[in-house]
Amino acid sequence: xxxxxxxxxxxxxxxxxxxxxxxxxxxxxxxxxxxxxxxxxxxxxxxxxxxxxxxxxxxxxxxxxxxxxxxxxxxxxxxxxxxxxxxxxxxxxxxxxxxxxxxxxxxxxxxxxxxxxxxxxxxxxxxxxxxxxxxxxxxxxxxxxxxxxxxxxxxxxxxxxxxxxxxxxx
Amino acid sequence: xxxxxxxxxxxxxxxxxxxxxxxxxxxxxxxxxxxxxxxxxxxxxxxxxxxxxxxxxxxxxxxxxxxxxxxxxxxxxxxxxxxxxxxxxxxxxxxxxxxxxxxxxxxxxxxxxxxxxxxxxxxxxxxxxxxxxxxxxxxxxxxxxxxxxxxxxxxxxxxxxxxxxxxxxxxxxxxxxxxxxxxxxxxxxxxxxxxxxxxxxxxxxxxxxxxxxxxxxxxxxxxxxxxxxxxxxxxxxxxxxxxxxxxxxxxxxxxxxxxxxxxxxxxxxxxxxxxxxxxxxxxxxxxxxxxxxxxxxxxxxxxxxxxxxxxxxxxxxxxxxxxxxxxxxxxxxxxxxxxxxxxxxxxxxxxxxxxxxxxxxxxxxxxxxxxxxxxxxxxxxxxxxxxxxxxxxxxxxxxxxxxxxxxxxxxxxxxxxxxxxxxxxxxxxxxxxxxxxxxxxxxxxxxxxxxxxxxx
Numbered sequence: 001x002x003x004x005x006x007x008x009x010x011x012x013x014x015x016x017x018x019x020x021x022x023x024x025x026x027x028x029x030x031x032x033x034x035x036x037x038x039x040x041x042x043x044x045x046x047x048x049x050x051x052x053x054x055x056x057x058x059x060x061x062x063x064x065x066x067x068x069x070x071x072x073x074x075x076x077x078x079x080x081x082x083x084x085x086x087x088x089x090x091x092x093x094x095x096x097x098x099x100x101x102x103x104x105x106x107x108x109x110x111x112x113x114x115x116x117x118x119x120x121x122x123x124x125x126x127x128x129x130x131x132x133x134x135x136x137x138x139x140x141x142x143x144x145x146x147x148x149x150x151x152x153x154x155x156x157x158x159x160x161x162x163x164x165x166x167x168x169x170x
Numbered sequence: 171x172x173x174x175x176x177x178x179x180x181x182x183x184x185x186x187x188x189x190x191x192x193x194x195x196x197x198x199x200x201x202x203x204x205x206x207x208x209x210x211x212x213x214x215x216x217x218x219x220x221x222x223x224x225x226x227x228x229x230x231x232x233x234x235x236x237x238x239x240x241x242x243x244x245x246x247x248x249x250x251x252x253x254x255x256x257x258x259x260x261x262x263x264x265x266x267x268x269x270x271x272x273x274x275x276x277x278x279x280x281x282x283x284x285x286x287x288x289x290x291x292x293x294x295x296x297x298x299x300x301x302x303x304x305x306x307x308x309x310x311x312x313x314x315x316x317x318x319x320x321x322x323x324x325x326x327x328x329x330x331x332x333x334x335x336x337x338x339x340x341x342x343x344x345x346x347x348x349x350x351x352x353x354x355x356x357x358x359x360x361x362x363x364x365x366x367x368x369x370x371x372x373x374x375x376x377x378x379x380x381x382x383x384x385x386x387x388x389x390x391x392x393x394x395x396x397x398x399x400x401x402x403x404x405x406x407x408x409x410x411x412x413x414x415x416x417x418x419x420x421x422x423x424x425x426x427x428x429x430x431x432x433x434x435x436x437x438x439x440x441x442x443x444x445x446x447x448x449x450x451x452x453x454x455x456x457x458x459x460x461x462x463x464x465x466x467x468x469x470x471x472x473x474x475x476x477x478x479x480x481x482x483x484x485x486x487x488x489x490x491x492x493x494x495x496x497x498x499x500x501x502x503x504x505x506x507x508x509x510x511x512x513x514x515x516x517x518x519x520x521x522x523x524x525x526x527x528x529x530x531x532x533x534x535x536x537x538x539x540x541x542x543x544x545x546x547x548x549x550x551x552x553x554x555x556x557x558x559x560x561x562x563x564x565x566x567x568x569x570x571x572x573x574x575x576x577x578x579x580x581x582x583x584x585x586x587x588x589x590x591x592x593x594x595x596x597x598x599x600x601x602x603x604x605x606x607x608x609x610x611x612x613x614x615x616x617x618x619x620x621x622x623x624x625x626x
Contacts, residue, residue, distance in 0.1 A: 027217050029543045029561035120579050121563075130554075139579055141557045144593045145600040152554035 252529030274350025319485025399430025433569030
């Protein structure tokens, strides 16, 4: 049986399209996955999180494709689902992309639409920057003069080939 | 022993091909052989096990570099380290002021003696601490990165720094003409593929590769116990300055004084670390850890006074004048050593004491090692991840990055993040500006007498 952390990383991969190996590398000097899981648990509530992770685990266990799992978690037919699990999943998606937690609904003292930057490393390592083949505002690890050259490919940044991504460059 | 290691994901084949048949064992030993690269000990390495491997590399390199040296700089393999204190291997390497000379002059030969300023020539011979002629700024060698300030010991004296490079790195600089601005321009112009790339240590080729050492020394005063330090007789030189825009007005001076080693950065480029391996050591009595309650801070310390109420980690007020006694610094270590590093330190310190219970080298401790946790194979750098995920994220030596300790991205000391910004004098393109993680190349001066100063 997979742990909550493994299911959280698997679910996150399905939601973002980024591989689990990149979201949670074996050698991970930053350690965002456990930080994120701990951060969101009281905010989505343990019950909703358990339901969401169980839903993911069952679908993955049935060998559903990532797209099928994402559809099941996020959608109600052709419309976005209005369930707490779907809302939590959308916030998890944004969390990985931006490093910001968007509170999806009221939960204990956490009020809907509150926004929190989870940590400096969460912001720096947001996947939106890599998807844009760029770097976060105020932080760059590129060498001097990088701005004058073509950025590395989308695949280099994210592991996702650019050929199927509108607007991306390879 | 050859050991197969498997990894997945972007880390994947990173360290695999380079480190699996090392000639130097990871088992703690006292050896004059500089390790070629890290030895991965675990079949399924983790972040913690790899940190341990790199910390082992740091200690083994520390021991090899501090091995007693023959007159030619080679290790005296007939004498164990620490039997008695004496000249070390790295102290025979070339100091930055001997490489980047006034008017871009070519460095003298590797084995040529160091040139001394006139003010020092009549004194007892010693190791020159304080650079001369390179730049007009008298504060050049004892202010710290980003001009954050000098470090003052409990006797009110400034700590002095120096940077040396090994033969491999020296030859790369000289052979490619990188010691002058014009030489750098010519190097990049003569071939459109030329880029600065120092040699990588490799177990495969048995090449040690490029190494740099940055050392900090304190002048030993009446209250210091010389037998607790690695010491050298130094010529503590202060260049004169008559331009108030460049710092306080200071007369040229040179004093023959004993100094003790208090900090040592060792930086080694290897096949598994194109971003270099950054090892940093300190004297065990330098400073207490911030997390240690004041009542438990067991002094005396070299850069902290248990009886003082001064604010911690504050640079002394300007002007910074090395000729005038200053108020002692009150320094604590912001990031404590990990338990694993403390254990490893105890292991190596005990090993050093087997040679000599009073070995000065047992009075030094590894603070940590920063290494790329997502390296590319064969000493390459990923364009999308040029720093290769440094681990740990931050690393500071309390004597060399005193005032930029901490965990604030872009603000606190991270060896790779800082040195990734180093550039040559030819900033036309990323190819020509890339300086391979060393600020030394910015010290090159023009053959026309123009120069630019940078100190990191």
